[in-house]
């Protein structure tokens with residue numbers, strides 16, 4: 001770690017020490033050290049597969065089959081992932097009462113796995129560890145979906161109650177954002193004294209609006225990301241380094 005980054009980590013330690021109602025806003029970058037690729041980095045998920053948007057999922061059985069094939073392939077590749085240093089540091093800050101909540105764009109369930117309770121976590125893009133019927137909202141476990149899928153030559157099953165399409169409980173491109181999650185994220189952001197944007201390219205709207213909202217409300221904005229973001233100029237502290245290394249340095253210095 002070079003001297004500039006070390007100095008920035010000391011600044012981060014000071015900010016974390018004074019934080020009283022912080023919000024951590026996390027993206028795929030916090031989970032890359034857990035072996036889950038992000039979207040936009042080289043080797044990221046987008047360089048392999050174009051995402052299936054909501055309209056395509058709704059209108060095409062073949063796209064639904066493909067979406068489930070990808071989901072089960074991910075299970076094999078990343079199913080055993082455990083929380084990384086960033087997840088653990090944030091869980092600690094929450095326990096110490098410095099963070100009021102965590103708002104995540106991730107769908108991997110690793111904040112919960114690090115011990116963060118549901119009432120402190122807002123999942124803006126949902127969760128890929130279970131599924132729901134898009135028409136009636138009935139919940140389905142992935143094991144059940146998988147059994148049906150395999151038993152019917154990799155055909156996506158429909159809802160037992162209403163015949164509607166079953167999809168992981170995630171928010172796809174073109175799918176409306178969950179209203180309750182947006183409201184909770186907005187409330188946390190409006191009330192925070194420090195907003196930590198961690199491992200997000202901050203290009204996906206409306207999620208990327210939160211750092212701006214926090215700043216407008218007078219919070220201090222900290223950005224931790226390996227590469228520059230559009231909001232770096234607006235931030236009070238920017239650290240371009242590995243998230244795990246930064247939290248390790250900031251919480252032990």
Ligand code: NAD
Nearest residue numbers: 027028029032038039040106107108199200201226242243
């Ligand atoms: P993104 O891929 O657009 O951005 C991730 C950012 O993190 C990049 O700028 C990258 O440089 C940075 N990064 C990667 N590893 C890092 C590390 N170890 N230290 C510091 N920085 C690092 O992801 P996004 O902004 O979260 O938005 C894209 C969408 O991707 C989200 O909607 C999310 O739902 C979805 N997604 C989620 C997961 C997951 O749940 N783990 C994985 C891939 C994509």
Ligand code: ZN
Nearest residue numbers: 133136159162
């Ligand atoms: Zn249904």
